[in-house]
Each structure stands twice: as structure tokens, then as C-alpha cells.
Amino acid sequence: METAQFETDLSLFKYDNLEQLPPSYRELDEDERTERIEAALDELGDDVVILGHNYQRREIVEHADFIGDSYQLSKEAANADADYVIFGGVTFMAESADIITDDDQSVILPSMEASCPMAGMAEALQVDAAWAELTAATDENIIPITYMNSYADLKAFCAEQGGLVCTSSNAHKAFEYAFEKGDKVLFLPDKHLGENTAHRLDMADEIVEWDPWDPEGVTAEAATDNDIILWEGYCQVHERFTPEHIEQVRDDHPDANVVVHPECRREVVEAADVVGSTSTITETVANADPGETWAIGTEIHLTNHLSRWHPEVNVLPLCGDACMDCNAMRQIDPNYLAWVLEELVEGRERNVIEVAPEEKDLAQVALDRMLEI
Ligand code: 13P
Ligand code: SF4
Numbered sequence: 100m101e102t103a104q105f106e107t108d109l110s111l112f113k114y115d116n117l118e119q120l121p122p123s124y125r126e127l128d129e130d131e132r133t134e135r136i137e138a139a140l141d142e143l144g145d146d147v148v149i150l151g152h153n154y155q156r157r158e159i160v161e162h163a164d165f166i167g168d169s170y171q172l173s174k175e176a177a178n179a180d181a182d183y184v185i186f187g188g189v190t191f192m193a194e195s196a197d198i199i200t201d202d203d204q205s206v207i208l209p210s211m212e213a214s215c216p217m218a219g220m221a222e223a224l225q226v227d228a229a230w231a232e233l234t235a236a237t238d239e240n241i242i243p244i245t246y247m248n249s250y251a252d253l254k255a256f257c258a259e260q261g262g263l264v265c266t267s268s269n270a271h272k273a274f275e276y277a278f279e280k281g282d283k284v285l286f287l288p289d290k291h292l293g294e295n296t297a298h299r300l301d302m303a304d305e306i307v308e309w310d311p312w313d314p315e316g317v318t319a320e321a322a323t324d325n326d327i328i329l330w331e332g333y334c335q336v337h338e339r340f341t342p343e344h345i346e347q348v349r350d351d352h353p354d355a356n357v358v359v360h361p362e363c364r365r366e367v368v369e370a371a372d373v374v375g376s377t378s379t380i381t382e383t384v385a386n387a388d389p390g391e392t393w394a395i396g397t398e399i400h401l402t403n404h405l406s407r408w409h410p411e412v413n414v415l416p417l418c419g420d421a422c423m424d425c426n427a428m429r430q431i432d433p434n435y436l437a438w439v440l441e442e443l444v445e446g447r448e449r450n451v452i453e454v455a456p457e458e459k460d461l462a463q464v465a466l467d468r469m470l471e472i
Contacts, residue, residue, distance in 0.1 A: 118211065118449060124434045129158065132437050136162055139440035147443065148181040149436075150196070152188035153377040154398040154425055157407070158433035159187040168378040169195075169247045170266040173466065176200055183207055183443060185436070186452070189215040189427045193452040194251045195264075198463045206452045207443075209435035215248055215427045220332035221288035223252035229311055230260070233285065233328065236319035240281035241328070244273050245465070246289050248334075251454040253287065255461035263468035267361050268376035270296040272472040274327075283323065285309075288332030295361045295368050297327050336423045337362035340396050344418045345370040348394040357417065358383045359396030367396065377401055387412045398425045 127135070140147065140162070150172045151163030160166050165175045169192055176184055176196035184206045186193040193208040200206060226243075233241060243262035245253050254264050261280055265273030274296055277284045286293035290308055297306050305326035310316040312331065322328050340363050348355050358373040358380050368374045373383050377397060384393050389411040395402040396417040406414040416422045435450075442449045454462065 120210075120432070120435055120438055124438045127434050127437060129433075132158075132433055133161075136433070136437050136440055139437070139444050142444050143183070143440065145180070146182045147185060147440070148175075148179045148183070149185045150175055150179075150187060152192060152428065153381060153401045153404065154428040155187040155431055156400060156429070156433065157404065159431055159436060160404060162436065163187055168266065168268060168376045168381075170268045170376065171378055172196070173199060173247070173266075174470070176206075177470070179204070183448075185209065185439065187431050187436070189213045189218070190452065191215055191218045191248055191250055194454050194462075195247065195254075195466060197452050197454050198251060198254075198459055198466055205448055207439050207448065208431075208450050208452050209439050210430045210432060211450055213427050213430040215425075217246075217288055217332050217334045218248045218250055221245070221249055221253055221330050223250070223256050225311055226253060226256060226287060226330075229309065229330075230256075230285070232319040233309075233323055237283070237323035239283055239323070241283045241285050241323070242277035242281035243285045243287065244270075244277055245287045246270070246292055247469075249288055251458045251462040254465040255458040257287075258461040258463075258465035258468070262465065263472070264465045265469055266376065267292060268378065269469065269472060270361070271299050273469065274300055274302075276468070276472050278326075283326050283328065285328045285330070287330040289334065289362055290329040290331055291333055291337065291364055292361050293327065293329040294365050295363075295374065298365065298368075302327060334362040336398055336425045337396075338364060339423055340364070340367045340417060342366050342370045344396070345394075347419070348415060348417060352392050352394070352413075352415065355392040355394050355415065356387075357394045357396065359417070363396055371396060381405065384409050384412055384414060397423070398428065399423055400425075400428065 149163045151160040151166045177199045197206040243257045245257045247266045307322050307325040308329050310331035357371040359371040384405045392413040394415045394417045399422040402416045439449045
């Protein structure tokens, strides 16, 4: 299979302009840092808005103007008037914000090392090669859908081929959109979200996995006998949850309810009580009655926030002590936040995320299609 021999340059970091944090910022204690961040924010006023993903550290979300899931934050970015959008999240989220905001607004990612490994699992060049094989193997119309957790060039590719972007909160609607326009879906890069969405739409029998790294994997002819082709990508954080974690929590806490993210494996989603995006998880706990117990199957920082925000609910991490920390999200160290803000006060822009102009317009089409469904 041609794609298996395809040489890709999978790099952990999307942007190579990694700027080192100046030594004077490395040892800031929390009190001093908080004071300096607040002073910089006072100085910058309405020029700055801070968006914080639910998985960010407490010291980041405490300073955020908006906290939410990827979909909510992309909407906030689209509505932002500020000159500077500081994104507490990972590279693909900041890219999407840059695409959606006006050209005279700058999107700043406090640390350029915050790159989601799953987004790196479907490189646009590699997808191009797979696309050539798959489309040559069928006369039917394939619509590509990429999860928000992907880079701008892949979003642009999807737009060009009639497809769109989705997040974990609207993947089912993106599939419905695609099946109105075409006959088959190629879903990238998260096979688990794709599989869970297929189940939600009663299309589980139509799934096949396409592994671009496996020379013995299914052929393009066999793959295109199915209506839903899932790219072999996954989240290393969510894939580690197992049904045994759920059994354990139910043994230890017989009254426990379980809510998990749809990036979890199918068998974990099946064993849970509720499945949904990070905002669904947040709302589930916010709407729980006092004294209820909820075990949370997602990144540990959100579990910790929920436990702080809702002391009346018994919030538990699903996986006991061995909990799932997203290394990419963790790169947004609050010392970096202090640095980029103080640099802005001095008139210097650091760590600006700029999507290449040739990708921007098309990627925007794919995002706009999502915002309209
Ligand atoms: P949400 O869209 O649910 O916020 O998820 C983003 C993400 O990266 C989950 O791992
Ligand atoms: Fe990427 Fe998983 Fe981290 Fe989300 S939790 S940003 S999908 S690695």
C-alpha cells in the first residue's frame, strides 16, 4: 500500500520558533506572578482577551475571560474585539482562533511547545496520498471531515474536498452534513471519536479503519466498501481509560455515575452513563444534585477544576491515582503567561500564531461550515 511507504516528517512541534522563557521568569512564585499578571492585564485593558481551555492549569483558567471546550472557545475567538487573543490551549486551537479572527488581531500561544500529538497524526501530505488511493478506488463521493484537533493545512484540504471541521460536541452533525452532500465519510484523525459518532448515528456496521502506517492494512478497495473510513489516530490521554477503571470506581463507590469524553475507546463509552465534550462534562457536574458522585473520564485538570468549582458534588477522577495529564496542555506554564503579557505591555508580541495565508481562507471555509451546522 503506497501510503505505508510514504515518508512523513511527523514533528512534535508544529511551529519551530520555540522561544525560551527568559531566566528571570523561571522562578517566579505564585503570589508575585499573579500580581504581575493582574498588573499587566490592568495595563492592557480591553486590548487583550484570554481564552482558557477546560484542560488548562488552575493558574491559567483563573485569569481567563472565557473557559470552555474547543467549540465554545472558537466561537469566543470569532466574537472577540480585542487586539490580542491569548490562547490557553494547544497549537491547533490557537491556529483556529487565528483563522477566525480579523487580520488585525493577533493570536498568542504562551508556549509554542503546546502541540497536541493527535493533531500530528494526520499530516496533510500523508492524507493527500491516502485520498488519492481512496478516491481512485470508488466512483462514490467521499467527504472528508477533520476533528478540530488537526492543523490548518488539513482543515484547508477538507474544505477543498467539500468537507468540514467538527469538534467533539458536533461530530454527529458534521457526519449528517457530509452524508447529505456525499456517500462516504473519511474521518480524521481520531478513530475513537469517529467510531463513537458512528454508533450514535446507528452506523456502526459501516466502519473501517484506515492505517496509513500499516503495509498489511486494508486496501483502498476494501476500505471504500464501507461508508465511514476512520483514520488511525487517537488521543494518548483518553485512550488510557479502560472499562476496568469504570468497574473499579463502581465497586469502590456503588452510587457513582460516570461521564467520559468521546475520545475514549468505544468500550469505555459503552460502560459510562454520560458521554460528551468537555463542556458537557462540566455541565453534567454543574447540574448534579448535592451529594451525587461523579467519576470523570477525561484530562485530570478538568476533574480538579470541577472538584473545586462544585464542592457539593463528590467529583472523582476515573482512574484513581494514575491520572491522565495532557502533556501538551501542560506546556502552557503560567510563567509564560506572565512573560507574554509583560512583553505586550512593552509593545513586543511574542509567540504569535500565524496560519499561512494560502491555507487560511480555505481552512476558514471548513470552520465556517462547522459554525453553521
Ligand atoms: P473538547 O472539544 O471537548 O474541549 O476537547 C478537546 C480536546 O482536546 C479533548 O482532548
Ligand atoms: Fe490532544 Fe489528547 Fe491533549 Fe486533547 S487531551 S489536546 S486530544 S493530547
